Amino acid sequence: MILHEDPRSGNCYKIRLTAAFLGIPLDFRSYDVMKAETRTPEFLAEVNSNGRIPVLQDGDRFLPESNAACFYLADGSPLIPADPFERADMLRWMFWEQYNHEPNVATVRFWIAFIGEDSLNDVQRLLLPMKREQGNAALALMDRHLAEQDWFVGRRMSLADIALYAYTHVAGDGGFELGNYRHVCGWMERLSSQPGHVAMNRETPLAVKGPSD
């Protein structure tokens, strides 16, 4: 299987991390989203007509959407609960991640660490305070949930934890103060000490350039 990715993207990292926990080997094709390499005619025709990564390729079949790709890799494994309610509850957190968490926590990170606060356009500048507030609301909701239990669903790590970990653990890149969410911090430590865990490539373009460039 081949993962079409930008290694700095949390959505791509979710799939890489799921495969690592399960011991599934993947090949990688890298694209630079800052250079619009996923909007070329070839990419749109052959990989994803939606112009987005990640896409998981299995033979001649292509699967976009990070959480769907994680589900495909983990289907039948202990990363997906066997109990029907818990399985649906895992998906609940994954849909919540895409609707309430990613558009705020990940978008703010992209704007601050990849585009740069001084380079935002007028719409982005207007939306930034609201997205910061909603990102903090998402982190606070996670913190309240994790005050009661070690993992998002049931008593063991599932895809819900992997999906939420991906952009949470690099939320500091976007200026979020993770130290304010101590149950989230404990959960991140638990997850990163699970056997098979691999780290994300956190080098953002702005971090590579450095603040003085």
Next chain:
Amino acid sequence: MILHEDPRSGNCYKIRLTAAFLGIPLDFRSYDVMKAETRTPEFLAEVNSNGRIPVLQDGDRFLPESNAACFYLADGSPLIPADPFERADMLRWMFWEQYNHEPNVATVRFWIAFIGEDSLNDVQRLLLPMKREQGNAALALMDRHLAEQDWFVGRRMSLADIALYAYTHVAGDGGFELGNYRHVCGWMERLSSQPGHVAMNRETPLAVKGPSD
């Protein structure tokens, strides 16, 4: 099982429609989102701390997120493909619906038919053209996909079709011209003629009041 819902919401209708196709009886508790009835202390404490509907209740367990609730109802039924790739591909379209379709097609409908274009705030007014454009891009992507096949995944109706149908078939309430997407129109006719189909309560507050009030 009890569905906590606002009957005018497409996200709630998805669950109602899934249950109808499967012949599963549901009880209903109605809330008026225009009166913030899902933000009361009782709702936040007892039903969903995220302050949103729909929530599917099974005994003393509560399941938010529309697509997760549909998955719970349909688990083990023919509405979820048995083939692992097709099952993940179904989830791919459901995640795409929540990330690319609902925030544009459903949000524009809410702004136009529930709040009213003259009553939008400055941020909504600024975002409206972009959301219209992205909503049309989502409908166009669906149309290209449905030019090739009758259903979103495989050769029969699945939860992907139900999830995408819910806000697509009322997109006209938000000013989208569905007639521009003829493969989408054919697919909507196919879906609405399946045995068990039930209609949505389309009465929006503005439609109930009438344009002359």
